[in-house]
Every structure is written in C-alpha cells, then in structure tokens.
Amino acid sequence: MTRSRLLHITPETHHVQIDLVYGTDRNFTGKPIYKAQHCLLLEPAEAALRKAVDIARSIGTTLRIFDAYRPPQAQKVLWDFLPDPTFIAELGRGSNHSRGTAVDLTLVDGDGKALDMGTGFDAMVVESEHFHFGLPEHV
Numbered sequence: 001m002t003r004s005r006l007l008h009i010t011p012e013t014h015h016v017q018i019d020l021v022y023g024t025d026r027n028f029t030g031k032p033i034y035k036a037q038h039c040l041l042l043e044p045a046e047a048a049l050r051k052a053v054d055i056a057r058s059i060g061t062t063l064r065i066f067d068a069y070r071p072p073q074a075q076k077v078l079w080d081f082l083p084d085p086t087f088i089a090e091l092g093r094g095s096n097h098s099r100g101t102a103v104d105l106t107l108v109d110g111d112g113k114a115l116d117m118g119t120g121f122d123a124m125v126v127e128s129e130h131f132h133f134g135l136p137e138h139v
Contacts, residue, residue, distance in 0.1 A: 006069055006100050007046045009039040015053055017064040017108060021121055022074060028122040029081045033074045040069035042100035049103060060110050066121045067104040070097035 011018060021027045023037035041049060049063075056063050070078075075098050078088050089095035096102035107115045116138060 004043040004100075006040040007043060009041055009046065009049065009065065009068060014049065015057065015062070016049075016105075017062055019064055019066055020068075021066045022070070029077070033077050034071075038069075039065055040100060041103060042069075045101045045103065056107060061107040061115070063105050064108050064114065065103055065105045067097060068102070069100040070095060072098050 009016065009018065018039050020034065020037045020039060022033035025031055027033065053063055072091075072094075075089065075095050076091060079091050082088050083090075089098075097104075104121065106117055106121070109115060
C-alpha cells in the first residue's frame with residue numbers, strides 16, 4: 001500500500017500567504033496551540049491547493065492559509081476547550097485537519113485586504129457552519 005506524505009507549504013513554493021493562527025494567541029482559545037509552526041498537507045491535498053492557488057491568481061487574489069495539517073494533540077486541545085461537534089471534530093472520529101487533507105483559508109485581494117467571507121476565522125457561530133445559506137450576496 002502506498003502512503004501519501006506530508007508536504008511543506010511555503011509562500012515561496014506555493015505563492016500563498018501563511019498565518020497559522022493556532023501558533024498564536026489569536027484563536028478562540030486565546031492561547032497558542034502549536035509549539036512549532038509548520039504548514040503541511042498530504043500530497044493529494046497539496047495538489048488540490050496548487051489548483052486553488054491558480055484559480056485564485058486568475059481572478060487577482062491570493063490564498064491566505066490559517067490552518068492545514070493539525071496534529072492529534074492540537075485537535076485534543078481544541079476539543080477540550082470547545083467539545084461541540086458542530087465546530088470541532090470529535091477525537092474518536094478524527095478531523096480532516098488531523099489527516100492532512102483540510103486547509104482553512106481566505107482570499108486576499110491585490111491590496112492585501114481579506115475578502116469578506118461572512119465571518120472571521122474561528123467564528124463558532126451558525127454563519128460559519130458548512131453550507132450555511134443566508135449570507136449577504138457579496139459574501
């Protein structure tokens with residue numbers, strides 16, 4: 001069985017901005033979760049990211065990454081802080097982040113301003129749920 005490996009994502013290699021919020025106190029726990037900040041994705045997810053980067057560039061935007069691979073220990077810290085399966089994957093089920101297949105990001109315009117996504121990163125509100133309908137049209 002062939003196993004995918006985690007690949008480093010950097011501004012230089014992927015033409016993205018990286019702001020790993022869980023390595024800072026600017027997350028919903030108010031404390032850094034990661035001791036070392038590494039932006040990593042499994043090979044298939046990294047390939048999809050490259051496609052997303054190209055699409056974003058074609059409309060004059062850049063991707064800013066807030067979170068990618070999340071070690072299981074970090075997932076436990078998040079779950080212990082907010083044990084709500086609406087927003088945090090239960091430990092037994094695991095997380096796409098802990099599998100290296102998910103990335104949290106936003107789009108940044110040519111002036112460096114993040115586009116309005118309806119909520120900020122780490123907003124634990126109904127508007128930030130997957131497939132939420134009812135956000136303003138510009139979002």
